[in-house]
Amino acid sequence: METFDADWLALREPVDHRSRAMELIDPLVAAWKRGEWTRVVDLGSGTGSNVRYLATRLPSPQRWTLVDHDPAHLQTVGNLKVNVPSCELAVVPGDIGSEGLRAVERADLVTASALLDLVSATWLDRLVAVCVEAGCAALFALNYNGEVTWSADNGPGAEVEDPDDRMVWNALSIHQVGDKGLGPSLGPDAAAAALRAFERVGYQCYLSQSSWRLGVDDAALVHRLVKGWAEAAKEILPQESDRISAWADRRSEVVSERRFMLTVGHDDLLALPRDSA
DSSP states (O other), X not given: XXXXXXXXXXXXXXXXXXXXXXGGHHHHHHHHHHHTOOEEEEETOTTSHHHHHHGGGSOSOEEEEEEESOHHHHHHHHTOOOOSTTEEEEEEESOIIIIIHHHHTTOSEEEEESOGGGSBHHHHHHHHHHHHXXXXXXXXXXXXXXXXXXXXXXXXXXXXXXXXXXXXXXXXXXXXXXXXXXXXXXXXXXXXXXHHHHHHTTOEEEEEEOOEEEOGGGHHHHHHHHHHHHHHHHHHOGGGHHHHHHXXXXXXXXXXXTOOEEEEEEEEEEEEOTTTO
C-alpha cells in the first residue's frame, strides 16, 4: 500500500474532521448501543486521526485495534492518549490485506479514513465477506469521488478554470485507478462500489457527502495538493511534463494570491448489519 508522510496527514486532519458527515454518527451510535459493541478496527490508521475523531463520539468502553504497515506511524499511535474513559488502543503492524482482514474477524466495527479509493474490488469483496461472517459494521470516511472544482473568492479576477485543468484531471483519473498495492484501485467509484457491495449482502447503508471545501486558510494543504496532482499527472503523461509544471505554477500562484476556493469531493459510507440497524 502507499505510504503517506506524517506532515501530509497532519495538514489534512483538521480539514478531514470538519468535512466528515456528522449525520452518520447518530445511526452508528444507536447501533453501537443496541449491540453493546466495544471492538473497533481502524485500517490504515496512519497517525491516529480516525481515533481522535471517533473515540469521543462513541460510547465507552472501547477497544481499538489500529492496523498500519508504517512503523513510524505505529510508534506515533502507540503513544496516543485519548481523553475517553475505558478506551484501550492496540497496534498491529501489517498489511490491510492480511493482518487487517484477520483483525476485522474479531471486530464490531471496522473503520478507515481516505482508504477505499486506494483498494481493489477484490479486496473490497473480501472485506465485505469478513464483515458478514463477523456481523461487523463498517464506517469508511472521506472516499475521493472525482469532483474537483476551483471557484473564485476574495477579489476580482480570480480564475475559475485553467486551460489545462482537463488534461490534468484526465491524467489523474487514470492514476487514481492504478495499482496502489492491492490490485487495480477503485478510485472515484470507491464509495459507490462499497455501497453496492454491502447492500447486496443485506446491510443497511447510508451514503453522505464529506467534500473538502478549501479556502485561503487552507493554503498550505492546497499547495501540497497541487504539487501531488502534478506529480501524479506527470507519471501518466511524462511527455507533457513541462506543460503540467506550468499548470501547477499557475494554480499555485492563485493559491498564493489568496483568491480561490477549491472543492474536492468525498463521500462517507456507513454500513450496518440488518439486525443492528
